[in-house]
Amino acid sequence: MAETSQSSLFELSLDHESIDHLTETARWGKFLAIVGFVMCGLIAILSFFMGSLVAASMTAGSSFSNIPRESVGIGALGALGGVFFTAIYLVFAAIYFFPCLFLYNFSVRLKAALRANDQVKLNQSLKAQKILFRYVGIFTIVVVSIYGVGLLIVGVVAMLALH
Secondary structure, rough: OOOOOOOOOOOOOOOHHHHHHHHHHHHHHHHHHHHHHHHHHHHHHHHHHHHHHHHHHHHHHHOOOOOOOHOOOOOHHHHHHHHHHHHHHHHHHHHHHHHHHHHHHHHHHHHHHHHHHOOOHHHHHHHHHHHHHHHHHHHHHHHHHHHHHHHHHHHHHHHHHHH
């Protein structure tokens, strides 16, 4: 017969000091998450200004050359550059939004769990923390991989340029 009750390997419990540390962790986590949400909003708003700025600078820069704009399509290139920068900034805002959301969920659920002495809410908060760490870990692996591939490409191009 399978045993259905759960038992802890170490029989851990939360004393007053642990609860104080976790309460402060929840407060700081909520603060950082809210600041992160504000930053996501600012990045999203900035994306439209940066896109417009890039488009305007690419179009204005072409007026200083002797080549007519229409012959090389600088106006369209400027608009495309502006759309590209807007999209990049919006992607960065979206990437940054999710860790803030997971941190916020962790903090709010942890605070509620400690206040109500609720094991289910504590488990939900720890799950949100696990998802946060997994997201940041996978993102870190992706970024380090991109850097590695970039360094490899630079190395190959440098070796080819020397020969």
